[in-house]
Amino acid sequence: MSDFRLKPQSFLDLILTAPANEMSSLISSHLTDEVVWDVAYPVERLSGKTHVLEAFFEPLRSAFSHVRRRNEIFIGGPNRRAPGGHWIASVAHYVGNFENPLFGVLPSDHLAFLRSGEFYRIEPDGRISEAKIILDLIDLMRQANRMPLPGMLGTEMLFPGPATHDGVLPLNQGDGERTLDLCEAMLADLKAYDPNTFTSKGQTGENGYWHDDMLWYGPGGIGSNYRWSGFEKDHRAAFLTAFPDRVGGDHYCRIGDGNYAAVSGWPSMTMTHKVDYLGVAATHKALTLRVMDFYRCAGGKIMENWVLLDYLDLFRQMGRDLIAEQC
Template sequence: MTDFQTEKSLVRDYYAALDAPDADLNAVMNQYISADYLWRGFHPFNEQTSGADVATKFWHPLRQSLTHLQRRQDIFMAGANTLDHGGTWVVSMGHLMGLFDHAWLGIRPTGKMAFLRYCEFNRVENGKITETAMFFDIPHLMIQAGQNPFPPQTGAHNIQCGPQTHTGLMFDAQDPAEGEKTLAAVDYMVSDIKTWKGGREEPLVDELRRSWNEDMIWWGPAGIGATYTIERYAEQHSGPFRAGFKDRIFNGHICRMAEGEFGGFFGWPNLTLEPTGGFMGMPATHKPADMRVIDVYRRGGDKLTENWIFIDLLHFWNQQGLDVLGRLPTARD
């Protein structure tokens, strides 16, 4: 049994080098990233197959736009992937904060502090990072710049807090038994929700209570928003989500892991869904489309109590014919 400290140390060293103000990004990538790398990022970045490409297409432009960039982590954990894809993965979640001084992806700069909410899964093998899934909430940055691309949300999106317990930064080794409890709670929830096929005989809140504590918080992405307590989650997200789709297909996950009271997973894509109208205020399209999702959880007792969600909504709606970034007016620095 491993305590994952070697893998954690490598990723922490990578972040220290990557986040340095005078970082030589290509040199950082050469040192920490494997030659056969696979990086999965949100639209419009999608899949990249080298550290050099990630540096050139993502990190260089982002750092030029969000100057004095600073990583503010809320969760840091590691664990063995329990799925067939395998591997040891290190997860970081939080915000990248900087001064939004220059346009990025056509989003106009504000000259003020801005936060790019992110979650990153890194697979570590033989002293290198071989795979990454880095999901980030671009619409939230757009809202900060006064360019909200979506209709009013069913939930709230003010700030996205870290864990209520402030115990998410697990730089030290954790009790494996606690991780096993968390993984069991996540696995139960995933298995239970898969029984939903578009209709149900029991009230939604009763279904949710099997997996969630009453004071649960669901920290959803911009465009949907966050919601608090089982009843409000059912009213403000889960109910509208289920009502807005049909023919839900679960495609599975690439990684599912846990450490301590925290766990998470990601897929590429997780779900395929057909919009029937109403979700996020959008009309029915009757075109199946994929959702790429990261979920990170905190367990309280035997059930789940906090959930941070990253959904690539730009990719999802792009498949429906809505190019959100393409609709932006030309931004000026």
């Protein structure tokens, strides 16, 4: 049986590097006629092949000179959630000299790594019929010295690839369904927490889901952290204090592939903004949050977690336009 991951991987590389007069043909060959392409704020929904080409790929090529795609994770598998089907999940960087504005973000005229979380529904003929993409434009602003949020949480850094360097088209790693089982069990127990310590049942310790040396890689505005104590201190405490009634896990996609798993909701989370967060006074508004999580597991433990959040949309709901506020 052919590897259904290969055709979309080839397309996503080629569409950035092909001559401009070949882009339309590539789009026609690799996307369905009714493709739906959902991108984080401010792009939002694109419908149809022409719209995807003109409002997503052409702006990327214009903003980053000689842009290239660098996959850190590229996995695929059957989706446990409706609408089912086979899906691809990827953590990638769009790499190039950032010379022209991109979706309102002003350029730096220097090398930039735009991180992206991506989910694609793949039809039996190999074409993409649906996409969900979170571009970390806040981190792009940080790289251009235009950061609109205070630096108060974790370490802002380039997303690394997996420590094992085997996250792109993994082979012969074992049962991806078992990897996904582990991550789903963790997510189920993560929902409830102690409001004083911000801990949840079963997360750490000898029989916990997370390895003692876990690494959590967060998006622009949050940053990354090390071990569960760092995760609580540099992200979870501030988030749960601000949004104590948050409920997550409303996912459209959950897949496992070897030692990797990926889940996403659009939105995944509902919550109320009850306490100040990242410089925004409590609005007491009901909010939603689009979320993507990518996991690497080993020996029955979660080792690494890459997280993409649509924070531009979250802050829009709180009354802040972070693109307009960039320095």
